Amino acid sequence: MTLDLVIQQLVNGLIVGSFYALIALGYSMVFGVIKLLNFAHGDIYMSGAFVGLIVFSFVGVWVGNGWLGVVCALLVSMLAVGLLGVVIERFAYRPMRNAPRLSILITALGASMVLNGSALALTGGRHFAFNTDLGFAGLDVSAVHITYTQIVLVAASILLMAGMQAFVSRTMYGKAMRAVSIDMGASRLMGIDVDRVIALTFFMGSALAAGGGVMAGAYYGSVHFFMGFIMGLKAFTAAVIGGIGSVPGAMLGGLLLGLLEAYGSSLPFVGSEWRDVFVFGALILFLVFKPTGLLGRSVVERV
Amino acid sequence: MVVSFKRLACATALAGLAMTTATAAAEIKIGIVAPMTGQLASEGQDMENAVKMAIDAANAKGGVNGDKISTTTADDACDPQQAVTAGSKLVSEGVTAIVGGYCSGAVLPTLKIYGDAGVPFVIIGANSTKLVAANQGNAFLANSTGDMQATTAVDLFKKNGYKKIAVIDEGDAYSSDLAKLTAEAFKNAGGEIAAKETTTAGEQDYSAVVTKVKSSGADAVFWTAYHAGGALLTKQLRQAGFQGGIVLGDGNNSPEYLEIAGSAGEGVFLLSPPTVDLLSGAADFKAKYKEAYGRDAGAYAALSHDVGDLIVDAIARAKSADQKAIIEALKASDFKGLAGEIKFTDKNTLQTSNFRPVIAKGGKWVADE
Numbered sequence: 001m002t003l004d005l006v007i008q009q010l011v012n013g014l015i016v017g018s019f020y021a022l023i024a025l026g027y028s029m030v031f032g033v034i035k036l037l038n039f040a041h042g043d044i045y046m047s048g049a050f051v052g053l054i055v056f057s058f059v060g061v062w063v064g065n066g067w068l069g070v071v072c073a074l075l076v077s078m079l080a081v082g083l084l085g086v087v088i089e090r091f092a093y094r095p096m097r098n099a100p101r102l103s104i105l106i107t108a109l110g111a112s113m114v115l116n117g118s119a120l121a122l123t124g125g126r127h128f129a130f131n132t133d134l135g136f137a138g139l140d141v142s143a144v145h146i147t148y149t150q151i152v153l154v155a156a157s158i159l160l161m162a163g164m165q166a167f168v169s170r171t172m173y174g175k176a177m178r179a180v181s182i183d184m185g186a187s188r189l190m191g192i193d194v195d196r197v198i199a200l201t202f203f204m205g206s207a208l209a210a211g212g213g214v215m216a217g218a219y220y221g222s223v224h225f226f227m228g229f230i231m232g233l234k235a236f237t238a239a240v241i242g243g244i245g246s247v248p249g250a251m252l253g254g255l256l257l258g259l260l261e262a263y264g265s266s267l268p269f270v271g272s273e274w275r276d277v278f279v280f281g282a283l284i285l286f287l288v289f290k291p292t293g294l295l296g297r298s299v300v301e302r303v
Numbered sequence: 304m305v306v307s308f309k310r311l312a313c314a315t316a317l318a319g320l321a322m323t324t325a326t327a328a329a330e331i332k333i334g335i336v337a338p339m340t341g342q343l344a345s346e347g348q349d350m351e352n353a354v355k356m357a358i359d360a361a362n363a364k365g366g367v368n369g370d371k372i373s374t375t376t377a378d379d380a381c382d383p384q385q386a387v388t389a390g391s392k393l394v395s396e397g398v399t400a401i402v403g404g405y406c407s408g409a410v411l412p413t414l415k416i417y418g419d420a421g422v423p424f425v426i427i428g429a430n431s432t433k434l435v436a437a438n439q440g441n442a443f444l445a446n447s448t449g450d451m452q453a454t455t456a457v458d459l460f461k462k463n464g465y466k467k468i469a470v471i472d473e474g475d476a477y478s479s480d481l482a483k484l485t486a487e488a489f490k491n492a493g494g495e496i497a498a499k500e501t502t503t504a505g506e507q508d509y510s511a512v513v514t515k516v517k518s519s520g521a522d523a524v525f526w527t528a529y530h531a532g533g534a535l536l537t538k539q540l541r542q543a544g545f546q547g548g549i550v551l552g553d554g555n556n557s558p559e560y561l562e563i564a565g566s567a568g569e570g571v572f573l574l575s576p577p578t579v580d581l582l583s584g585a586a587d588f589k590a591k592y593k594e595a596y597g598r599d600a601g602a603y604a605a606l607s608h609d610v611g612d613l614i615v616d617a618i619a620r621a622k623s624a625d626q627k628a629i630i631e632a633l634k635a636s637d638f639k640g641l642a643g644e645i646k647f648t649d650k651n652t653l654q655t656s657n658f659r660p661v662i663a664k665g666g667k668w669v670a671d672e
Contacts, residue, residue, distance in 0.1 A: 005518055012510035019508075117340075124598075125344030127531050129562040136542070145544065220507045221538055222563045224531065226342050230505045265511040272512045273474055273501030 004143045009262040011146055015219075017258020018157035022212035023235030024242065024250040025161060026205030029168075032181045032245035033201045035101070036093065039108040041209055042232020043115035044085060046225060048210025049217035050119065052077040053130050056218070065133040074214045078207040085206025086199045094195070112232075119225035127224040130217040153215055160211055161251050164204065168247055177201055181245070237283040243296020252294060257282070331372045331624050333358060333614060334398035334422075336389055336413070338405050339378035342504065342531065345557075346405050349601035350427055351376050354402055356595060357611025367618045379413070381406035390416040398422065399624050400617075402610050405603070407431030408476035414442055423617070423629045427610050428576075428603050430553075431480045435650050441626075443633050443651045445610050446576060446603075449477070451656040452553060453484035455574050456525060457492050459660050459671075463572075465548055469498040469521035471512060471536065473528035481527040481552055497521035502532060509539045516545065523548035530555040534563035541567035548572065553658060556602035561666055568663045572671065575661045577642035579605045581670065585641045606657075609640030 023045050030038045056065075056073040063069050092111045096104040138147035168174040176197045179187045188194050216231075217223040234257060242253025257279060264270065264278035286293060335354050337347035358372050366372055375396060377389035390413035393401055401417060404410040405428040417424045418439025426434065430446040460468060470486050472478035479501070486496045498519040500512045513536070516524060524540060524547065526533050533555040540549065550572040551560075561568050579585040579592075579600045588608060592600040614629075616638060621628035638645040646654045660671040 002518070005514065008514045009511065012508075012514060016508045016510065120340060120344060124348065125340075125342070127534070127559045127563055129559075129565065131565055147542075216507060220535055221565065222507070222531070222535055224342075226505050227507060230503060231507075262511050262514075266515055271500060272515060275511060276503055 005266060007141055007144045009266050010259070011144060011150065013259035013262030014154050014255065015150055015258070016261065017238075017255040018154050019212050019216050019231070019254075020235050020238040020257050021161060021251045021254025022157050022215075023209050023231055024238035024254045025164060025247060026209045027235055027239040028242070028244050028246060028250040029164075029177075029201050029205045031239070033177060033198055034093070034097065034184075036104055036108060037236070038111075038205075039105075039232065040088060040111035040115055041205070041235065042228035042230075043112050043119070044081060044088075044206045044228070045209040045213040045216075045231055045235075046119060046223075046228030047084060047115060048077050048081040048206075048213030049130075049223045049227060050123075050128075050213075050225075051080050051210065052214030052217055053128055053223050056130065056132075056214075065131060067134065070132060070134070070214070070218050073218070074211055077210045077214045081210035081213075082203040082207035085202040085209075088206075089199055089202040094198075116225060116228070123225055125225065127222055130221050130223050132218045132221065134218075149219065153219055156215065157212070158251075160208060161247075164208065165247050165251075167204070173197070173200060234279060237279055239293075240283055240291075241286050241293055243293025246293070246295045246297070249293055249295035256294075331367065331370050331618060332396070332398045333372060333374050333611075334393035334396070334401040334403075335374055335376045336379050336386070336393060336401055336403040337376070337427075338381040338409070339376065341380040341382065343381050343405055343529065345559075346428070346601055346603060347378070347381075349604045350403055350405065350607040352596045353592065353600070353604040353607035354427075354611040356592065357608050357615065361612075361615045367615050368622060368624070370624070372615065372618075379404075379406075379409045381409045383409050383412050386410065386413050387416065389413075394420045394422060399626065400424070400614050400629055402607075402614055403427055404429040406475065406477060407434055407480070410434060411437060411476060414438060417441060421626050421630075423614075423626055423633055425610050425614055425633065427607050429477065431477050432484070433476060433480060435652055438651060440651070441630050443636075443647055444653065445606060445613070445645060447653050447656045447658050449481045450484050450488075451653075452481060452574055452658050453488045455656060455658045455660065456485045456550065456552075457488045457494070459550060459572060459574070460489060460494060460523065460525075461492065463523070463548055465494070465523040467495045467497040467519075467521045467523075469500065469516045469519055469524045470496060471498075471500045471502060471516070471524060471526050471528075473504050473532055474501045475504065475528070478528035478552065478554070482525075485525060485527065502528070502536070504528070504532065506532070507535060509536045510543070512536070513539050513543045513545065516540070517543060521547060523550060525550045525552070526555070527552040528554055530557040530560040531563075534560045534568070537564045537571060538567045550574070553602075556668070558599060558601075561663060561668070564663075568666075571663045573661050573663070573668060574658050575668065576602055577605055577657050577659070578602045578668075579641075580668065581659065581661065582641055582643075588641055605641045609638070609642050609645065612640055613638050613645055 052073040055076045059072045134149045238253035238257045242249030265272040265275040337350040379386035379389045386409035400423040404426040407429040410429040424442040472482035617632040621632040661668040662671040
């Protein structure tokens with residue numbers, strides 16, 4: 001590998017890794033609080049991209065297809081899809097909260113299919129163009145061209161994740177979230193409104209996924225109903241690698257996974273068809289040898 | 304007296320039952336198998352609509368051999384497992400003939416089911432050469448096969464002076480088959496394969512592959528899979544500053560490709576199946592399709608419509624709904640439709656290739672002169 005190739009793959013890995021990290025964060029937060037693997041999370045990401053596209057095409061008429069339009073789309077979509085997450089929690093997961101773990105897992109799969117199927121029915125399976133006008137200007141590092149869009153994208157996702165980390169570790173609601181995650185019953189006895197804390201967790205996780213969806217849609221220029229599937233799987237992998245339930249773990253897992261993909265597929269004699277083998281191979285290795293992930297703490301199984 | 308009355312009632316009921324089954328059996332039912340859900344649902348919808356349009360037109364003229372034709376659709380989701388379920392469902396429903404099939408990977412395992420049942424099957428989109436080998440004699444490929452496309456591709460590379468090609472597929476039966484055939488044909492023609500890469504369907508980020516292609520020094524990229532990935536790949540190749548040629552396989556012929564690729568798509572070559580926009584006699588069909596279904600006719604709509612007409616034509620020539628007779632009639636097809644001539648070889652593939660190279664200019668596909 002030449003130096004240029006190393007730098008180029010670093011950039012590639014960081015970009016795709018920050019998407020993984022954003023989605024993984026929602027997975028991790030929800031798992032941390034109610035011990036549910038929210039399989040609908042990839043579809044939340046997809047819904048976010050669609051809401052973003054709709055908002056973008058409306059506001060684009062006034063503000064053009066530049067940064068302002070993308071930011072509007074990002075904010076509206078995060079709010080709307082955050083609420084969608086709360087609605088899903090309220091109607092699909094809350095009635096199942098005391099049911100066996102397997103039942104709620106299957107409910108999550110069902111929620112995923114409802115979102116995916118509705119998107120298919122509404123869009124007819126079409127791929128929609130998300131045509132932004134963000135320009136190609138940027139920095140040249142050696143022979144590698146890094147656009148400002150790419151820099152802003154990575155910076156924005158790091159900012160969102162840092163904000164989330166600050167919220168969880170510094171605020172009263174964050175403290176309540178951590179309390180619920182440790183012991184739901186005791187939290188209730190301490191006067192914490194558990195339902196509200198869980199709803200808030202879903203709101204924030206879904207808003208982050210929606211943010212990721214809008215950014216991915218705008219960056220890659222295409223939105224379709226199936227886009228959440230692979231992203232959901234990879235984000236789940238990232239969450240496991242980082243330590244599911246841990247906020248900094250999700251970020252670390254996402255970025256590491258992105259880099260693993262980029263460098264793994266550029267090894268000599270290894271074709272790009274091996275990329276997913278690295279990703280899901282890593283998932284299996286972690287699940288077998290270090291199920292708590294890099295930064296996770298062991299969770300006491302409550303049966 | 305009472306007893307005999309009961310007997311009479313019984314007999315009447317039985318006779319009535321026999322009559323209803325007899326009329327049901329006389330009706331001709333055509334099975335349509337296509338991806339109605341999943342990534343390629345849009346193409347499947349087009350196939351179903353266009354075949355139905357042809358059947359409805361035949362019914363309006365009084366059906367075939369005096370019988371009305373009905374259709375039933377089974378969703379294969381372009382997934383081999385679901386395709387087997389869909390195929391078994393159609394066979395157990397007792398369809399007279401089956402048309403459809405978009406993804407070769409999903410069609411392949413169903414060939415045995417249809418073959419064992421002896422159902423005539425006209426494949427509309429799927430065109431992997433593996434299908435030819437697995438055919439039990441009852442299946443017909445109405446689209447040109449992959450090796451015909453590989454030849455067209457190599458001709459195009461030579462014409463444009465490309466010497467080092469990067470071939471990229473999506474790892475499914477169809478696109479990897481086309482990639483392999485083209486790579487072999489190009490090597491035999493004295494060309495060099497700079498890189499052979501595979502991506503994952505449904506993925507949005509192709510940066511790792513793009514970086515490899517750029518550093519391989521290829522002067523053109525040949526993408527053999529479908530339009531969703533093709534548009535993203537094109538965009539990301541151009542954004543990364545790749546200056547060489549981009550050539551796309553026939554799975555990319557969709558208006559969505561041009562919408563998503565935008566200005567990056569300009570000057571890209573496509574090996575096109577016979578689509579409505581490139582066919583002189585299809586303007587009327589295009590308008591009717593839009594009116595009937597409220598959407599533009601996609602890449603395979605014209606060919607699907609032809610296959611609908613072809614099966615009606617074959618049943619008429621067979622003069623019965625007997626499946627063996629229909630298969631014989633299909634073998635002897637000499638059909639001229641919107642998309643061109645359909646005549647089969649002794650392997651039930653098309654005699655003449657229906658691929659034609661086109662180029663993207665001003666946001667539209669135009670014939671490459």
